[in-house]
Structure formats: structure tokens, C-alpha cells
Amino acid sequence: MLINLTDVLSCEEKVVKRTVETELQSFDISLGSFPLTEEKPLALILTNLGDDKLLIEGEFSVKAQIPCDRCLTEVEVPIDVSFEKEVDMKLSAEGRIDDLDETDFINGYNLDTAKLVYGELLVNWPMKTLCKPDCKGICRKCGKNLNDGPCGCDTVELDPRMAVIAEIFKNSK
Structure with missing residues (x-):
């Protein structure tokens, strides 16, 4: 106006x-x-x-x-x-x-x-x-609203510098 x-x-x-x-x-x-x-x-x-x-x-x-x-x-x-x-x-x-x-x-x-x-x-x-x-936001992997409850996704994120050591331990089992 x-x-x-x-x-x-x-x-x-x-x-x-x-x-x-x-x-x-x-x-x-x-x-x-x-x-x-x-x-x-x-x-x-x-x-x-x-x-x-x-x-x-x-x-x-x-x-x-x-x-x-x-x-x-x-x-x-x-x-x-x-x-x-x-x-x-x-x-x-x-x-x-x-x-x-x-x-x-x-x-x-x-x-x-x-x-x-x-x-x-x-x-x-x-x-x-x-x-x-x-x-709580949404899950980075599946996109579920985390306020409604956990989604069940594996949320462990390793330091990328330790990825090689994690692979060695995974292969030794």
C-alpha cells in the first residue's frame, strides 16, 4: 500500500x-x-x-x-x-x-x-x-528424527587418521 x-x-x-x-x-x-x-x-x-x-x-x-x-x-x-x-x-x-x-x-x-x-x-x-x-536433530545416516527415539544406526565415528589401525585390528580377528 x-x-x-x-x-x-x-x-x-x-x-x-x-x-x-x-x-x-x-x-x-x-x-x-x-x-x-x-x-x-x-x-x-x-x-x-x-x-x-x-x-x-x-x-x-x-x-x-x-x-x-x-x-x-x-x-x-x-x-x-x-x-x-x-x-x-x-x-x-x-x-x-x-x-x-x-x-x-x-x-x-x-x-x-x-x-x-x-x-x-x-x-x-x-x-x-x-x-x-x-x-536432537536427525540421524546422519538414515534421516530419522532423533527426538522420536533412537534409530539403531551405528553412530561410532572413528578419527580418519586411525582408520588404518582400525583395519589392522579388524583383519586380525
């Missing part, structure tokens, strides 16, 4: 509050597509700081279905996002790039809330997701 910022920028210290539906069904990144099961709308506060500077404050939350990093079981993870950004509206798009200002969600005097939500969700995405703190 695009929000026109001319109303906010028309007079100094003007504050505009908006509630915007995020309209995300899934979060698609290079790691995959993650369904979002629950979402709370984006609550925005736009404040004109004067001198063509805009303060954007917001918060929203979602629940995402993310596979456990050890056993690949789907886990519902709540992600609460709160942000505050100051944007200099005098800068052109090229000027923002030169200043390393990553405000690709502003185009002219329009605020693209979809890009803003996507960027903030990307920054707040969990680095590691576990179904439980003591998750």
Missing part, C-alpha cells in the same frame, strides 16, 4: 497515525517461502521533524512457520517488529544510495508500506530456529 506523505510534510511537527494491513500470506526469501499464520497490522506514526526530515515509527507482529534447524519440524515462531527511522526527504534516490541510506521504501513523496514491512521483517528474521532447546 502506498501512503502519500505530502500531508505530513506540509507543516512542521505534524503527526499522522495510520494503521495498515500488512497483507502478507508468506515471507519469500532466498532460503525459501515461509507461510505467515497470524499477523497484526502495521501501526505507523509519521512525524515531520522540520527541514524536510521525516520520522517513521512503527510496529507490527507476525507468526511464521519456520522449519527447525536441526530436525526440520515446522515451528510457529512469533516475530515482533518495532522500528524508528529518520528520513531526509531532500535527498534524491541517488543521494540516498550515495549516503548508504537504505530507504528503498520511499519513492518521491510516497511511502511503500509493503517494502517497509518486508525490509523490517528481513532484518528481524530469527538467525536460528529450534523446536525445543534440546532438539
Whole structure:
């Protein structure tokens, strides 16, 4: 959704509050597509700081279905996002790039809330997701989920430098 910022920028210290539906069904990144099961709308506060500077404050939350990093079981993870950004509206798009200002969600005097939500969700995405703190993962040989019980595979891994000695003992029996 695009929000026109001319109303906010028309007079100094003007504050505009908006509630915007995020309209995300899934979060698609290079790691995959993650369904979002629950979402709370984006609550925005736009404040004109004067001198063509805009303060954007917001918060929203979602629940995402993310596979456990050890056993690949789907886990519902709540992600609460709160942000505050100051944007200099005098800068052109090229000027923002030169200043390393990553405000690709502003185009002219329009605020693209979809890009803003996507960027903030990307920054707040969990680095590691576990179904439980003591998750045992999956077996390296057969792929069974070890949280459901042992799989029966031989899990002894010898030091590769000792493989020759192990072969000598195996042949001597």
C-alpha cells in the first residue's frame, strides 16, 4: 500500500497515525517461502521533524512457520517488529544510495508500506530456529528424527587418521 506523505510534510511537527494491513500470506526469501499464520497490522506514526526530515515509527507482529534447524519440524515462531527511522526527504534516490541510506521504501513523496514491512521483517528474521532447546536433530545416516527415539544406526565415528589401525585390528580377528 502506498501512503502519500505530502500531508505530513506540509507543516512542521505534524503527526499522522495510520494503521495498515500488512497483507502478507508468506515471507519469500532466498532460503525459501515461509507461510505467515497470524499477523497484526502495521501501526505507523509519521512525524515531520522540520527541514524536510521525516520520522517513521512503527510496529507490527507476525507468526511464521519456520522449519527447525536441526530436525526440520515446522515451528510457529512469533516475530515482533518495532522500528524508528529518520528520513531526509531532500535527498534524491541517488543521494540516498550515495549516503548508504537504505530507504528503498520511499519513492518521491510516497511511502511503500509493503517494502517497509518486508525490509523490517528481513532484518528481524530469527538467525536460528529450534523446536525445543534440546532438539536432537536427525540421524546422519538414515534421516530419522532423533527426538522420536533412537534409530539403531551405528553412530561410532572413528578419527580418519586411525582408520588404518582400525583395519589392522579388524583383519586380525
